[in-house]
Amino acid sequence: MRNRIVLLVLAVSAAGAIAVAQAPPSRPSALRIPFESYALPNGLRVVLAPNNVSPTVAVTVWYHVGSKNETAGKTGFAHLFEHVMFTGSGHVPYGVHDRLTEGVGGSNNGTTSRDRTTYFETVPSNYLETALWLESDRMGFLLDTLDVQKLNAQRDIVKNERRQRMDNQPYGLVGEIVSNTLYPASHPYSWSVIGSMADLSAASEADVKDFFRLYYAPGNAILSIAGDFQPVQAKALVAKYFEAFPRGAAIVRPSASPVTRATETRLVYEDRVQVPRLVIVWPTVGKQSDDRFALTVLDAITAGARTTRLTKPLVYDRQLATTVITSQDSDESAGEWRLTITPRPGVSLTQLEAAADAILDTLKTEGPTAEEIQRATAGLELDFVNGLESNLGRSLTLADGLGYDNDAGSFQTEYQKMMAVTAADVKRVANKYLAKGRVILSVVPIGKVDMAAKPSESTPYRKADQ
Amino acid sequence: MTHRFRLIVIPAIVLALAGAVTLAQGTLDRSKAPAPGAPPMLRVPAWTRSTLGNGAELVVSEKHDLPLVSFTITMSGGYNQADPAARRGLADITAAMMSEGTRTRDGEALSSALQLLGTTVTVRIGGESGTIAFQCIAAKFPATLDILADMLVNPAFPAEALERLRAQRLVALVQARDQTSAIASRVFPRLVYGDAHPYGQNVTEGTLKAITRDDVVAFHRAYFRPGQALVTVVGDVDASAAKASIEKALAAWPRGGEKPAFQYPPLPASRTSTIYLADKTGAAQSTFAIGIPGPPRSTSDYYALQVMNTILGGMFQSRLNANIREDKGYSYGVNSSFAFGKGPGAFRAGGDVVAAKSDAALQEFMKELRGIRGGRPITDEELSTAKDALTQRLPGTFASAQSINNAIVALWTQGLPDEYYQQYAARIAAVRREDVVRAARQYVDVDHLVIVIVGDRAAIEGTLRATGVAPIAITDIEGTSLQ
Numbered sequence: 001m002r003n004r005i006v007l008l009v010l011a012v013s014a015a016g017a018i019a020v021a022q023a024p025p026s027r028p029s030a031l032r033i034p035f036e037s038y039a040l041p042n043g044l045r046v047v048l049a050p051n052n053v054s055p056t057v058a059v060t061v062w063y064h065v066g067s068k069n070e071t072a073g074k075t076g077f078a079h080l081f082e083h084v085m086f087t088g089s090g091h092v093p094y095g096v097h098d099r100l101t102e103g104v105g106g107s108n109n110g111t112t113s114r115d116r117t118t119y120f121e122t123v124p125s126n127y128l129e130t131a132l133w134l135e136s137d138r139m140g141f142l143l144d145t146l147d148v149q150k151l152n153a154q155r156d157i158v159k160n161e162r163r164q165r166m167d168n169q170p171y172g173l174v175g176e177i178v179s180n181t182l183y184p185a186s187h188p189y190s191w192s193v194i195g196s197m198a199d200l201s202a203a204s205e206a207d208v209k210d211f212f213r214l215y216y217a218p219g220n221a222i223l224s225i226a227g228d229f230q231p232v233q234a235k236a237l238v239a240k241y242f243e244a245f246p247r248g249a250a251i252v253r254p255s256a257s258p259v260t261r262a263t264e265t266r267l268v269y270e271d272r273v274q275v276p277r278l279v280i281v282w283p284t285v286g287k288q289s290d291d292r293f294a295l296t297v298l299d300a301i302t303a304g305a306r307t308t309r310l311t312k313p314l315v316y317d318r319q320l321a322t323t324v325i326t327s328q329d330s331d332e333s334a335g336e337w338r339l340t341i342t343p344r345p346g347v348s349l350t351q352l353e354a355a356a357d358a359i360l361d362t363l364k365t366e367g368p369t370a371e372e373i374q375r376a377t378a379g380l381e382l383d384f385v386n387g388l389e390s391n392l393g394r395s396l397t398l399a400d401g402l403g404y405d406n407d408a409g410s411f412q413t414e415y416q417k418m419m420a421v422t423a424a425d426v427k428r429v430a431n432k433y434l435a436k437g438r439v440i441l442s443v444v445p446i447g448k449v450d451m452a453a454k455p456s457e458s459t460p461y462r463k464a465d466q
Numbered sequence: 467m468t469h470r471f472r473l474i475v476i477p478a479i480v481l482a483l484a485g486a487v488t489l490a491q492g493t494l495d496r497s498k499a500p501a502p503g504a505p506p507m508l509r510v511p512a513w514t515r516s517t518l519g520n521g522a523e524l525v526v527s528e529k530h531d532l533p534l535v536s537f538t539i540t541m542s543g544g545y546n547q548a549d550p551a552a553r554r555g556l557a558d559i560t561a562a563m564m565s566e567g568t569r570t571r572d573g574e575a576l577s578s579a580l581q582l583l584g585t586t587v588t589v590r591i592g593g594e595s596g597t598i599a600f601q602c603i604a605a606k607f608p609a610t611l612d613i614l615a616d617m618l619v620n621p622a623f624p625a626e627a628l629e630r631l632r633a634q635r636l637v638a639l640v641q642a643r644d645q646t647s648a649i650a651s652r653v654f655p656r657l658v659y660g661d662a663h664p665y666g667q668n669v670t671e672g673t674l675k676a677i678t679r680d681d682v683v684a685f686h687r688a689y690f691r692p693g694q695a696l697v698t699v700v701g702d703v704d705a706s707a708a709k710a711s712i713e714k715a716l717a718a719w720p721r722g723g724e725k726p727a728f729q730y731p732p733l734p735a736s737r738t739s740t741i742y743l744a745d746k747t748g749a750a751q752s753t754f755a756i757g758i759p760g761p762p763r764s765t766s767d768y769y770a771l772q773v774m775n776t777i778l779g780g781m782f783q784s785r786l787n788a789n790i791r792e793d794k795g796y797s798y799g800v801n802s803s804f805a806f807g808k809g810p811g812a813f814r815a816g817g818d819v820v821a822a823k824s825d826a827a828l829q830e831f832m833k834e835l836r837g838i839r840g841g842r843p844i845t846d847e848e849l850s851t852a853k854d855a856l857t858q859r860l861p862g863t864f865a866s867a868q869s870i871n872n873a874i875v876a877l878w879t880q881g882l883p884d885e886y887y888q889q890y891a892a893r894i895a896a897v898r899r900e901d902v903v904r905a906a907r908q909y910v911d912v913d914h915l916v917i918v919i920v921g922d923r924a925a926i927e928g929t930l931r932a933t934g935v936a937p938i939a940i941t942d943i944e945g946t947s948l949q
Contacts (some may be wrong), residue, residue: 053531055506091496098783100499103851105858106637126503132502141496156795160751164798164818168750170644228506240494272748274640305586306577309544314571315630322634344633371578379585389532389866409927 021094043219057227068188217248237251260436300376367427691723752921
């Protein structure tokens, strides 16, 4: 059967025709998918994105709460709570959620970040109402059936998750160490999303209930639906299942900001690894600043493809490293630009650090070439389009836009800003952010602190708790 | 100092408001799940088959909702057919070498050209098939295709690149020793199939070091041939224009080659169930891999096994995960699967378990494996959920150009008819409870299991032994017996 549905207006190639090869690469002026957003009287914001390419529908519920809403001593709470949300609610016995999503050919999951918690399911389109029944029941009636046994079971599972992802994972503690170090202890990004074992043990049933009542209310939530449905029908169902819930209390949000650091911090951490690794992290900016776009392009021209600034000399020409990875993470309240290098045998982390610094200094002085910018943005363009292809990707993207920017369509502006980044922008942000106030972490095999970058200047990192 | 909000004050207000909900809900009865509407029709996209001038098969499927194209050339056969035992890793290195430059573009020029097109061409060779593929913006399809053809037909295979790729893989092998799950994924197949069977052979330092540039050149010449290839293109293309572009781009790919026979040596004689404990000092979790050789994909028991495994360990609420993760809290997740290859792909159940509960988890694994063989009757609910899950997930698999492409390729690599997806639901519906139990008894042979546990021997050996589940053999982290 031929797919005849052309609901999507995606003006990706302005040129369109294949024959215009001699013209300079044309940039799409806009990236559009059909959607509408509105709010219920109780404050629940809703976005609907019809797309009938396949008979499925993705439902995302986005709550504006993450690990940054926790307090020291109660870390890991937002994520532990995410697990509790899958244990059943007032009218939905435990297990039914899976039965009516995965058990009907769909899927479900949840994720917790520093800033938000999302719950999502993709189901056959005839199960849209079922998905709304499930999501509304845990928004409205979770506490009806929550007890300490359920909490304890999820606590054990989360501890296993921590073991599997971090404690038993080579280099698995890098993220937590960097967060602990890059941010002052008072900053809510200074602890890991998964939290400490001690705090997980201390979480009480009362803590969980208070957390739910404050954060899991319509006024703090977004419902995003993408896929094969009729908007009129979807709106009626949304009203039916969600409009009776009270808005919820006003939330005082932590006033976290990007950090700046005057001096370098140099750490060494002994891990159960055979190969050392060098991690350098600079504090940058998150969603509050458009500099994040140039920082993302900087990341793309610095490492990855074999022509990039660090990968070419370190992995290919001089062969000092097996891998070089960079990333710009743009969270709601702050950002980080990270460089991770794994050495070839016999190459010291000190040598790699010096080599990387020299290359970055050159980049800061010269700035990138026009072609480097072109290469980077061409790849980012495909990433944008790919991210919108699945119903789930679409519902998550639209929810993020509404949640962070109060505009479900903010991906369009982000796309335009990303494509408009210039060499001068990249040079400016490289000089502004890749500065002295960085964290340098050497991960070394146990007993081999002398393998650290500049070992005599490195302080051993000790975990805050066990 | 950042502001700290107080949790204590607010909930009382919310609680008061919550009281009003029940009243306002009035007529809405939430006590029952809403009845689903009529199931959506399965819409399998249309595609057209033809043959290229060089003998490769071609399938084109148009999809115009987004300006994206997914293009793949799939080769029949993989490292299990093509890698000599003493040069395991040759297929993988050859695949990587194809991105290292062509006769007219060196590695950097190739990388730069692809970056400007916003994409990458990936070359991967798996156990029984290999692919060279890309996804791109539709307007860039012909230009990207030309580069893929250059990589396929004219690779330069520079000697210095071989040394670099070899060195990177040697480091990766060392790093694999750090992770219990990576250790288990080497030890388990080796113990199940033995060193003489391709399924049991691992890449080692020795096999990597044995590979020469001549091996790479010869592998490429013998493996990448149109007579064993399927070309698939899905997305925003016109079928006839796409075929013309492909014919032109692949004109220099010489005819020849045929699909391999997929003949495997006999399996080693089955042994009484044994625990193979590979010591990883200090591991906070133990990785479990419990299994036995299974049937090939062509087995007539395929559908019964799909239903059986979905009940046992294919989903979140399947017996294994419901018990060991959700009820007992020993793990972040456990599952089971059949590999279903051209040969006797393994049945494997496992996951990562907190070290202190290794013994208890072992007993629960064994309980569930015995249970599915009849010890714990399969309920109507289990049977219908498994069938629903399997059949109703099908419509969603045709959502993206990439997933449609994968679905078409799967028919070819698994030797299935074009109507396979349309027939699938009826095949699953026909599975009876007794078929499921019979399949479990035949294929989940609890008396001849290889039970690999990678963990901290000092912490777990004693309690594992005390379970009496099976005798324990101690191995190193390559699966070589230490006794």
